[in-house]
Amino acid sequence: MTGNDTSADHAPPGGAPAPGTPGAAPAPREGLDARLIVERGTFRLDIALRAAPGEVVALLGPNGAGKTTALRALAGLTPLTGGHLRLDGAELDRTPPESRPVGVVFQDYLLFPHLTALDNVAFGPRCQGASKTEARARAAGWLDRMGLTAHAGAKPRRLSGGQAQRVALARALATRPRLLLLDEPLAALDARTRLEVRARLRHHLADFEAVAVLVTHDPLDAMVLADRLVVVEHGEVVQEGTPAEIARRPRTDYVARLVGLNLYKGHAEGHTVRLDAGPALTTTEDLAGPVFVAFPPGAVTLHRERPAGSSARNLWRCSVTGLETHGDQIRAALTGELSLAADLTTVAAAELDLHPGAEVWAAVKAAQTHAYPA
Structure with missing residues (x-):
């Protein structure tokens, strides 16, 4: 997965004139607009995803919820059964994976073992038609931004987990993607390394001008890295909002456990909530009708x-x-x-x-x- 280069000498997705062409309007930056429908055996994924340029969205959910299927559909590695996929206004439904302006950081990084860190990062630009000199210059710039200049000549087996993760991120960003996909990007790291790399990753994502979609089952990764959370269970979106909104108002048992709350559903009559399963609760809120009640x-x-x-x-x-x-x-x-x-x-x-x-x-x-x- 390399993706299209959106630099001045390449036309952006959808066949619009390249930026810098006389009379050309600036390329629209509409972000991600997708409805992903994938049917595989008895499992059905049906979720809507929208994200603005510069926004980091986390897909959060238990194992088997459909998070990885959604990421593979965005990358073009799993075909859609229905729905649509638009990025900056361009239809990507039938665009081959290698032609999409998409960068992917896989859970196990999948660095080429026989290439140095520099050449791993230069691989994408080379696939886009850049000369070897240009590609390596771009790769060197990304390694410098990641604090890895001293490791440019090292092969993956000589890199620590945190260093390999940053090389994988640099390789994805070197293609100048309009959509960055991160599949459990910190899962392979030990607890101590995870703290440092999470902070670095948050810094790099804050500087990323396009859309980033993070897939994780770790609530801390999602809360720290994402601007907005989309919680998926059984192939459907059950809740979405900012980390603060999700943490304050969970709507399923899974979300409540993630954020560490006791959660109950019932019927409110003033300050009394009669639970669907259990006794009545007294609350400070004065409400009427179906409600959730939560407490830590x-x-x-x-x-x-x-x-x-x-x-x-x-x-x-x-x-x-x-x-x-x-x-x-x-x-x-x-x-x-x-x-x-x-x-x-x-x-x-x-x-x-x-x-x-x-x-x-x-x-x-x-x-x-x-x-x-x-």
Whole structure:
């Protein structure tokens, strides 16, 4: 996958005059407008994607949701069954992959093992017709921007994971794509390297003038790198919005788990929400009709005896079904009148003598809940 060069001596997609041609208007930059319909056996993907130039969109979802199928469809590696795919106003549905103005960074980078970092990056421009000198000059410029000038002569086996990821990104950007696709770009990195590379990648994406689509199952990657999230489950979009909107108002159990919230659906009558499955909840919001109610595990307090004089309006008798370390805290999984997760310190867990099967009272103050229309 190399993509079309949109420099002055190449016509942009759709056959418009090249920029700089006398009388030519500037090439339109409309971004991405796609409806991707792909049917494969019993699985059907049907999602709409729109993104403006300069926008980074993350496709987020569980394994098997259809994220990779969507990315392959955008790249032209999987044919569409229906729908459309337009980039900057040009129809790409039937454009061969090698002719699309698309750059791809694959999960395993797929660098050519026999080529140096410089020649890996120069490969795309060479495929677009650039001379060897021009292609290597462009590649050197990208390696410099990635902080890899000292590694230009190294072959992939001599590069660290973070360095290989940056070479792969440079190779994709050297073709001057109008759409950049990143397939789990940080998945192959260890935790320590991931922090550094995530920060670098965010910097490079902020400078990218065209559309970038990131596929990931890691919520932190999505929240840090993307301007907007599109959550896909079972081949359909279930929620989209900014990271802040998604985190504050999750609409499925999958999204709630990603952002670390307890989530319930019910029917509101003023400050009372009667849950579809479970007891009633008291909230500070005054609403009517179908709603979601969410609260973080850290808002839950646990007691071995029913608390006397508690100010919590929400109190349920539960049993501990599991305990696991969650960062520097213990996360307790609870079931009973209400199934929920609670976070507490190691000391608090020890003082409560928590263990699977232990009976507890779980309390949440109304002020720590958040209700919003379903």
